[in-house]
Amino acid sequence: MTTLKAVRGTRDLLPAETGLWNRIEATARSVFERYNFGEIRTPVFEDTALFSRGVGEETDIVSKEMYTWEDRARAQSEKTQQLTLRPENTAGVVRAYIEHKLGETGQLQKLYYIGPQFRRERPQKGRYRQFSQIGAEVIGPVSAGSESPLRDAEVLEMLSTLLDELGISGWTLKINSVGSASDRPKYIETLKAALAPIVSQMCVDCQRRAVTNPLRVLDCKVPEDQPFIDALPRIADSLDEDSKAHFAAVCAALDAASVPYTRDHRLVRGLDYYTRTTFEFTHGGLGAQNALLGGGRYDGLSELIGGPKAPGIGFAMGEDRLVLTLQAVEAAKAELADAYIAPLGEAQNAAALELARELRRSQPDRPGLRIELGDGSFRLKKSFEAADKVARTIVMLGEDEAKSGILTVKDFASGVQSKVARVELAAFLLSSRNKY
Ligand code: ATP
Ligand code: MG
Numbered sequence: 001m002t003t004l005k006a007v008r009g010t011r012d013l014l015p016a017e018t019g020l021w022n023r024i025e026a027t028a029r030s031v032f033e034r035y036n037f038g039e040i041r042t043p044v045f046e047d048t049a050l051f052s053r054g055v056g057e058e059t060d061i062v063s064k065e066m067y068t069w070e071d072r073a074r075a076q077s078e079k080t081q082q083l084t085l086r087p088e089n090t091a092g093v094v095r096a097y098i099e100h101k102l103g104e105t106g107q108l109q110k111l112y113y114i115g116p117q118f119r120r121e122r123p124q125k126g127r128y129r130q131f132s133q134i135g136a137e138v139i140g141p142v143s144a145g146s147e148s149p150l151r152d153a154e155v156l157e158m159l160s161t162l163l164d165e166l167g168i169s170g171w172t173l174k175i176n177s178v179g180s181a182s183d184r185p186k187y188i189e190t191l192k193a194a195l196a197p198i199v200s201q202m203c204v205d206c207q208r209r210a211v212t213n214p215l216r217v218l219d220c221k222v223p224e225d226q227p228f229i230d231a232l233p234r235i236a237d238s239l240d241e242d243s244k245a246h247f248a249a250v251c252a253a254l255d256a257a258s259v260p261y262t263r264d265h266r267l268v269r270g271l272d273y274y275t276r277t278t279f280e281f282t283h284g285g286l287g288a289q290n291a292l293l294g295g296g297r298y299d300g301l302s303e304l305i306g307g308p309k310a311p312g313i314g315f316a317m318g319e320d321r322l323v324l325t326l327q328a329v330e331a332a333k334a335e336l337a338d339a340y341i342a343p344l345g346e347a348q349n350a351a352a353l354e355l356a357r358e359l360r361r362s363q364p365d366r367p368g369l370r371i372e373l374g375d376g377s378f379r380l381k382k383s384f385e386a387a388d389k390v391a392r393t394i395v396m397l398g399e400d401e402a403k404s405g406i407l408t409v410k411d412f413a414s415g416v417q418s419k420v421a422r423v424e425l426a427a428f429l430l431s432s433r434n435k436y
Contacts (some may be wrong), residue, residue: 007129008129042121047081051087055088093314094302106141125288157257158335159173173262175251178263178431180239218267250430295315333392338430339395389413
């Protein structure tokens with residue numbers, strides 16, 4: 001008999017891994033609660049029409065990635081239905097918002113979800129057929145302020161906090177505006193006109209997209225096509241005054257909150273429902289699948305699926321990709337020494353050796369403290385540079401420190417500098433090792 005295996009693109013998560021998944025989910029829940037979001041859980045399968053209307057027939061998701069089947073009627077009172085495993089969760093959340101008349105509360109609805117999504121993609125690292133998303137939506141009637149650029153900025157600021165609390169540093173936030181429902185057709189016409197004379201020199205996918213969905217040309221990753229794409233007209237030049245003002249207000253609020261971002265004129269995202277703000281957080285450690293999360297504003301989505309006007313903004317993060325990023329962070333951390341001892345001046349060399357010996361011997365049971373010893377002939381800057389490459393922290397030992405027994409310790413990841421008594425130094429270094 002052939003042995004049965006997990007289906008291509010799906011995976012088992014064993015206890016060695018689920019700890020990290022649970023930690024990520026707990027951190028996300030804790031951040032969402034502080035921003036006053038509540039959890040929503042929608043069904044894993046829905047009427048196919050929800051996605052074909054909500055996400056859009058011409059998107060990759062709907063045109064080739066959905067798991068759809070015909071669900072036979074079980075009784076005469078039932079109809080045979082087209083059902084689909086959800087490829088994303090925003091459409092389901094908006095359907096629930098409409099179905100439960102949440103708009104009638106007059107309040108903004110701030111909802112988050114964590115759960116599996118399904119897309120028939122080519123499986124590779126960071127890309128699976130069943131994957132998990134952590135997402136949130138802010139949606140409500142216009143009178144509740146759902147169109148305000150402050151909502152966009154708050155969501156982005158929350159994401160920067162969440163990534164920081166997860167221990168993911170080195171992310172990049174890219175934002176753009178795709179304009180209102182009336183800006184887009186104008187831009188698409190401009191784009192079509194610009195593509196017409198050049199598209200025959202581009203890849204076959206672009207030739208098809210130029211006809212079916214010209215915005216998608218901007219997503220093309222084929223290297224030879226890039227010079228053509230860079231020269232195409234920008235959507236920023238097709239925005240009306242309201243959309244421009246909205247985008248400027250989002251940027252101003254991000255600046256005020258010190259959330260770093262860059263504008264990416266090509267960021268139009270793969271789902272048709274987006275209006276105005278679109279964004280993506282990427283991380284260099286992920287390789288080709290570098291998007292940690294994506295999202296944007298969807299002012300017309302509710303009406304597309306038969307609901308009242310209910311502007312909103314939301315995002316979905318790939319939990320599988322958060323796990324990969326954190327595993328890489330942890331692997332890199334595991335190779336770092338716990339401390340680099342920097343004697344301040346050659347007169348402190350002997351004292352530094354004594355301190356290193358004390359720390360190295362303090363934990364004879366594995367895993368003990370891993371200590372790198374610098375040299376008092378180095379200038380402070382050189383010690384810092386050397387320490388930053390090989391250790392998590394630097395411990396400075398000068399004449400004052402030697403006399404007082406109080407050492408200055410700087411943690412490179414957090415940037416925090418602390419004064420620590422020599423007798424407590426081993427315990428301090430051990431406890432800071434396990435913070436994630
Ligand atoms: P990509 O460009 O990577 O295909 P996307 O534009 O299809 O992403 P969204 O639909 O916006 O992605 O989904 C949001 C996030 O969900 C992505 O940024 C990514 O982290 C994650 N994601 C999407 N598809 C997959 C997948 N097949 N496997 C794992 N994670 C995924
Ligand atoms: Mg995709």
